[in-house]
Amino acid sequence: MHVVVIGAGVIGLTSAWYLAREGVQVTLVDRHADVAQETSFANGGQLSYSYVAPLADPAVLPKLPQWLLKADSPLRFRPRLDPLQWRWCLAFLRACTSLKVRQTIGEMMSLSLRSRALMDTLLDEHPFPFDLRRTGKLVAYRNASALSAARPLVEMQRTLGADQHVLDQQQCLELEPALADISDQLAGGIYTPSEATGDCRAFCEGLLARLRARDNVHCRLGVDVLAMDASGTRVNGIRTDQGLLEADAYVIATGMDSVRLARPLGLHLPLYALRGYSLTATPADDMRSPALSVTDAARKIVFAPLGNRLRIAAMVDMGVGDASIDATRIALLKRQVAETFPRLDLTAAVPWAGLRPSTASSKPIIDRAGRFQNLWLNVGHGALGFTLACASAEHLTSRMLGQSPAVEGHPFALAGA
Numbered sequence: 001m002h003v004v005v006i007g008a009g010v011i012g013l014t015s016a017w018y019l020a021r022e023g024v025q026v027t028l029v030d031r032h033a034d035v036a037q038e039t040s041f042a043n044g045g046q047l048s049y050s051y052v053a054p055l056a057d058p059a060v061l062p063k064l065p066q067w068l069l070k071a072d073s074p075l076r077f078r079p080r081l082d083p084l085q086w087r088w089c090l091a092f093l094r095a096c097t098s099l100k101v102r103q104t105i106g107e108m109m110s111l112s113l114r115s116r117a118l119m120d121t122l123l124d125e126h127p128f129p130f131d132l133r134r135t136g137k138l139v140a141y142r143n144a145s146a147l148s149a150a151r152p153l154v155e156m157q158r159t160l161g162a163d164q165h166v167l168d169q170q171q172c173l174e175l176e177p178a179l180a181d182i183s184d185q186l187a188g189g190i191y192t193p194s195e196a197t198g199d200c201r202a203f204c205e206g207l208l209a210r211l212r213a214r215d216n217v218h219c220r221l222g223v224d225v226l227a228m229d230a231s232g233t234r235v236n237g238i239r240t241d242q243g244l245l246e247a248d249a250y251v252i253a254t255g256m257d258s259v260r261l262a263r264p265l266g267l268h269l270p271l272y273a274l275r276g277y278s279l280t281a282t283p284a285d286d287m288r289s290p291a292l293s294v295t296d297a298a299r300k301i302v303f304a305p306l307g308n309r310l311r312i313a314a315m316v317d318m319g320v321g322d323a324s325i326d327a328t329r330i331a332l333l334k335r336q337v338a339e340t341f342p343r344l345d346l347t348a349a350v351p352w353a354g355l356r357p358s359t360a361s362s363k364p365i366i367d368r369a370g371r372f373q374n375l376w377l378n379v380g381h382g383a384l385g386f387t388l389a390c391a392s393a394e395h396l397t398s399r400m401l402g403q404s405p406a407v408e409g410h411p412f413a414l415a416g417a
Contacts, residue, residue: 002247003400004029004238006225006261007039007254010200011089011386014208014393015253015378016217017122022397026217028242030254031224037301037306039325041254042278042352044313045304046135046293047196047387049116050162053153054362055382056095062404072332074300078319085319086274091360102156104361107411109160114193114382114406117389122390128206130199131307135292137195138167140340144187150297153191158182164192172338178288181342186397197293197304197311200386202403220245225254228375230265231292234376249374249400256357258379267370269414271380272399273355276318281310281349288343312337316356317416325353358382366395366412376400377414 001024003154008030032038067073079085095104097405120326123132139145147166154164172189173179177184211217217349227249237246252258256273283289289310289342294303302313314333317326322343330351359380369375381388391407398405 001249002027003249004245005249005251005253006238007028007252007257008032008035008204008208008219008221008242009038009244009253009255010036010204010389011255011381011392012251013211014389015251015396017207018390018393019400020211020214020217021133022401023216024401026157026211027245028211028217028219028221029223029225029237029238029245030221032049033222035208035221036201038203039354039356040195040200041202041354042280042311043276043354044147044278044383045197045199045311045386046137046301046304046313047116047119047198047203048384049112049194050109050157050164050192050388051137051195051207051366052105052112052387054095054101054104054108054385056092057101058098058363059098059149061096063096072336074314075316075318076329076414078317080319081321084272086269090358094337094363100361102326103223104363105157107158107363107407109157109162110407111391111395112282114394115388118139118390118394122221126210128200128209130206131309132196132198132412133292133305134196136191136307137293137295138172138189138191139221139295139297140172140179140184140189141187142182146297147188147190150190163194164190174180176290176292176294178290178341179294181288182340195293196304198386199306199311201298203386209389225249225261228261230372230375233373235310235372248374249375251378251396252369253378256355257380258377263368265369265375268378269365269377270359271357272360273319273320274358275320275353275380276313276383277315277325277333277350278311278313278352279330279333279346280306280352281312281344281346282308283310283344290341296336296340299340301333301336301340303341303342304332312349323353323355326350357381364388364412365414366392366399366401367410367414370414
């Protein structure tokens with residue numbers, strides 16, 4: 001069996017890896033000359049296996065007016081004359097029910113905990129460096145009522161296999177001394193020891209090297225996929241700027257560009273681009289920089305140590321069409337970071353922006369593509385691509401090869417996104 005995987009971000013690369021492990025002949029195609037050049041390039045660096053709750057939640061609804069109207073909001077919405085935007089927003093509102101949230105959390109935890117186990121196995125068998133740090137994750141709360149409101153989710157996720165602990169102010173400071181500068185504002189936190197951080201781009205580069213070492217993998221980077229040739233219920237090939245590429249089956253795993261490739265086939269993928277931002281800083285030795293993954297709960301900012309660097313990620317811009325960097329958002333992010341870690345020098349920090357391909361339910365789509373018997377989708381992971389990549393790829397591989405998936409049922413169907 002020969003499969004073409006379109007997309008060389010973390011989802012496409014892991015898809016190629018798990019297919020190749022099963023003996024499938026794989027051709028990996030991407031328009032860029034290197035891997036991880038878009039969403040996977042400088043993302044938040046989080047392997048947050050216990051933080052997969054959907055954005056669509058009843059608790060979010062009262063906050064939306066404030067988030068949408070405030071200039072310093074973590075979520076900025078730009079309304080457009082775009083039917084896709086409004087369909088996505090309506091689907092988001094429909095997903096904001098307690099029943100759907102609980103169901104989604106259960107499904108996503110099954111995928112994420114499986115992904116953690118697969119990541120451990122992958123690195124045991126094929127170790128390679130990508131600044132992995134298994135220090136755990138601390139979500140810091142400045143407001144006691146917000147911390148109290150988070151407790152029910154901790155209790156619920158504990159029943160699903162998450163190991164989380166609610167800490168008081170002093171326990172947070174003992175765990176992460178870098179928070180001392182805001183000790184008078186700190187109400188407490190939630191610590192999850194199983195979480196980790198790593199450089200997603202470096203992970204992709206390491207996995208590419210291992211793919212290239214396999215006899216059944218052919219990597220064709222710098223090849224632009226123009227369109228897909230299909231008739232009836234089958235894709236016959238993909239047209240590229242270097243000619244026609246034919247295979248037995250095809251996988252679309254190319255982020256937001258998946259929408260463009262699928263549309264001429266009559267497939268309207270329910271994905272919408274949520275632009276996020278990051279800063280990559282290199283703190284001086286005498287600066288107070290966090291040693292573990294820290295999230296500022298109020299400002300929705302994550303801090304991930306990556307070797308001698310610190311990755312800072314935050315914000316969602318909805319209603320934008322590209323991954324350009326908005327200087328005003330970067331300036332705002334720097335001001336907010338200074339409120340938590342005032343000793344961090346961000347003068348030379350490198351800014352980045354990327355488009356997160358998101359479904360309204362926050363669940364990825366890992367499924368056959370509609371009526372097409374030999375076309376598959378592995379898309380829509382939002383901000384959780386790095387976290388969910390291994391299990392998503394395994395789930396895709398199992399379904400493509402007619403095996404029993406480790407995640408039961410069919411929770412990541414195209415129709416359910």
